[in-house]
Amino acid sequence: MLDNLASFLANEGLHPGPINPQDRVKFINEKVVSYLYGELTHLIATLRSDELLNWLISYNEATIALLFETRMMIPTRLTCFYESKSFAETLKKELLDINKASLAVRFLIEYVIACPSKGIRPVALEAIDYLMALASAIISWGYDSDYLNYGIIDIALDILQSGRVGANRDELVQAQSSFLQENTAEQISRAQRSFSRYVGKGNSLVATREIEELEADPFIVQFNEASLQEFGLTFTEFGYLIGEIYNLGEKQDNPVKSLTITELINSLSSTLNWPKEKVSAALDQLTLGARSDYLSPPEPFSATDVYPWRFNRALSYVRRPLLKVEDSNGDVLLWGSRHIFNSHGYLFELIISSRLFSHSAKMRALTGQLNRERGETFNNDVALLFENRPGLIVRRRRKKLGKKHISGNLGALGDIDVLVIDRHCWQIFVIECKDLAIARTPHELKAELDYVFKGSKTKKSTIDKHRARVNWVQDNLASILGAFNLAFTGHWKVEPLLIFDEAIFSCHIYPSPMKVLSYRQLAEEVLPTWDKNRKWSFP
DSSP states (O other): OHHHHHHHHHHTTOOSEEOOGGGHHHHIIIIIIHHHHHHHHHHHHHBOHHHHHHHHHHHHHHHHHHHHHHHHTHHHHHHHTOOHHHHHHHHHHHHHHHHHHHHHHHHHHHHHHHSOOOOOBOOOHHHHHHHHHHHHHHHHHHHHHHHHHTTSSOOEEEEOTTSOEEEEOHHHHHHHHHHHHHHHHHHHHHHHHHGGGTSGGGOOOOOSSOHHHHHTSHHHHHHHHHHHHHHSSOHHHHHHHHHHHHHHHHTSSSSEEEEEHHHHHHHHHHHHTOOHHHHHHHHHTTEEOOOSOTTSOOTTOOGGGTOTTSSSOTTSTTTOOEEEEOOTTSOEEEEEHHHHHHHHHHHHHHHHTTOSOOOSHHHHHHHHHHHHHHHHHHHHHHHHHHHTSTTEEEEEEESEETTEEOEETTEEOOOEEEEEEETTTTEEEEEEEEOOOOOOSHHHHHHHHIIIIIOOSSSOOHHHHHHHHHHHHHHTHHHHHHHTTOOOOTTOEEEEEEEESSOOSGGGTSOOSSEEEEHHHIIIIIHHHHHHHSSOOOO
16 A cells, blocks of 8 residues: 555655655645545445445444453453553553554445445455555544644654655654553553453343333433434433344344335334334434535535544444445345444433534533533542542632632632642642543644643633642742641642543643643552652652
8 A cells, every 4th residue: 555655656746855844734635645545435436335335344343342352351361461561551552453443444334335336346355454454544644634734743744765655753653652551551440440340249230220210310301301402312212212223133143234224114113112204313313325425425514524533523433323225125224233232322422521513502501511510520539539548638629718719810710629738748739620521533632732731812721720720829828828727837839730530642742831640640649659658759
């Protein structure tokens, strides 16, 4: 693939040497990605569409199974075979490889279903491998284009003497390696905590409350009302619908499940006792089908809904797990059991993480409320970690300390999420807690960088606002200590901390002026060290 790209660039009259910085995004988009996309579309056009879809759906099912198995087996592998440090490196590579394969195969499915080929060439493993290489390269170069376009990281590009494209990603690779190390440690910790769900006494996943009782829960009622206004179905109805499609698929032996649309509508209408019109409308929201041009989706969708290097796309296979193909007996829907099972959880995750691009008033209100409640819960979780340590004075969500309100030249500075006073070490920690949806793409990373570190013309960054609160504490240290009956001496140090629920990529790219920790680092590294030595030591 790389050599074919080199030949194409040579034929375009591009000679060895560096690509001008101002031309890099254009070079990636109009030369590299354009060529790779053309190769991909040309190869797909020669292949039998039905065979190719069967291969790809099966591959996607396999990647889902492999990811689940890899995560579930973390505790046993760690116990039996590995030292902690070497296992983290092994797992980091495995998860990265699975993720790259998963993104590539889902992109191929989305393209093949949107632009079905009329080719007659049988599908062989060689063709699948080459398609996977092309898809993965398109996604990788798409990331690079966004990194450069948003000014996140500088990537120097050269055409080498061999004709291949050289990209200096050292800064990016170093940041990714550092981030993935922390992210992998979190996955190991999470897997060890949840292992009992699958093995031993905690293996029962049966709910203890009746369905009717659950559906009467005020939160579920609100969730369902928002879903109904947003999608035309309650979230519970989505669950019933996907569950019944899953059950129908389990009656078929092949990994790729299929029914004509008419058969599926009739079966679901009978089982769920829904009108056929309701079933049909619901299936439309879960279905990907053919269209005239992959890169130009019909309204109300935009081009970004089909870019495979973007997350949270309305036309993604994750959001639409049913694939419509034409057949002599009528249109047929294809699906994979694991993928359609995961799709309901994926939609739930989008809503509760406030990532969903909602259109209805009730869904916007719900996601806003969830965002506030998630923040308060995380704030309390962080405070509780400190409150469980004897000798520490801990206060939550304080708008004033003593008799003084926390304010600056421009008025109120907001509350201090957690204030920790260690009288033995003469230290005060002013802590800001953030429960953010982790940035997964350059587009999301740009938003995270602006929100946390850089700010904008109209809005200060999290760091700037927190620095103002820390300065206020420093300026009013005597009265604050007096409010806690502590003597004011010159030994006290005021230190800021920024704690996130998960490791964030942006702090590995942008140099933070204050200490940034994940919840896992605080709980498993910082506080255990303090318990042992009664001294603060940060990674």
